[in-house]
Amino acid sequence: MVTGEHDVFLPPGRLATAGRKTFAVEPGVVSGAGHLLVEEHPEHLAGLPANPGRSAADTAVGQPTSDYIG
Template identity: 60%
Template sequence: MLAPGHEPRAELVEWMTLVARHARSGRASWLVERRARKAPAEAVTGEHDVFLPPARLRAAVRARRGGAELGVVPDAGPLVVEEFPGRIAALVSAGR
């Protein structure tokens, strides 16, 4: 859940276990997806994200967001906001 060397809180482990058991991926309707493409967005992942690793996510971000670049937070796992909230805030504030 987190990058190597970081210990997750018990409630995060419980939450991710519930998500894994009960959530199913799905595609948004074409209308929602079209509207979302017009809205400003920032795509960020952790360097050690095992669910959406940077190498896999980068092409999808470029294709869906008109060539946008993927932000990669060093030393972070999939729960970047939990591990490094300040880094996320800085990326959003910079409008990167």
């Protein structure tokens, strides 16, 4: 689960609440991105299948990172 730092539809704090309740995970946050990660930062999404199940424990929601952790 990943969101953009500036996503107004699913902001990091809001997505984190849903992620914890539904999937017991913390979303990764892509710095400088909004809601359309596919168009804004496709390079981040391209690496997701290579890292399934990677932990987000070392990346707190609201602390943007340029690397996907989720």
